[in-house]
Amino acid sequence: MNLTANRPPAPPGHRLPELRARGPPRSASSDRGRWGEKGARQPETAARASVHHEVVDVELLYFADCPSWYLTRERLDQALRTAGHPEVEVRLRAVETDQQARDLRFPGSPTVRVNGHDAFPTTAGTYGLTCRVYTTPDGLTGSPTVDQLVHALRDASQGSVSQGDVSQ
Numbered sequence: 001m002n003l004t005a006n007r008p009p010a011p012p013g014h015r016l017p018e019l020r021a022r023g024p025p026r027s028a029s030s031d032r033g034r035w036g037e038k039g040a041r042q043p044e045t046a047a048r049a050s051v052h053h054e055v056v057d058v059e060l061l062y063f064a065d066c067p068s069w070y071l072t073r074e075r076l077d078q079a080l081r082t083a084g085h086p087e088v089e090v091r092l093r094a095v096e097t098d099q100q101a102r103d104l105r106f107p108g109s110p111t112v113r114v115n116g117h118d119a120f121p122t123t124a125g126t127y128g129l130t131c132r133v134y135t136t137p138d139g140l141t142g143s144p145t146v147d148q149l150v151h152a153l154r155d156a157s158q159g160s161v162s163q164g165d166v167s168q
Contacts, residue, residue, distance in 0.1 A: 056115060060093070066142075078149075107127055
């Protein structure tokens, strides 16, 4: 499987992380410990499932000239491992036109969406091919920190939406 076919080139002086498949799909037999012999959830798992939502979809929206999306991609992979979701694949979505940015409600690059929701929602309401700025403990930067991403992923796992977007 060629995972780099639709991948944009790295900016000068940057090396892109290697993309690779994350292993074979899980079979029903590998879930027997959690699902039981007939596929029924075990009582303790069912209780947790009622309050726990899985991170199933992580999308990184960017535009090709954005220098920060590469770092965000690396940090997002690290945050997924830290948050206990190493199996989740990050879907990359290039935004190429202002019209596409408006249609996608794209506030700037990079934008991280978890389960369809902006991990760092903004109230600005403007969309376009712009750079997004995040407030971090080290000041304004073009990418959220790994810790901020971990918190956003955990908030999504618990069904809540991150507050206090730091983008402009």
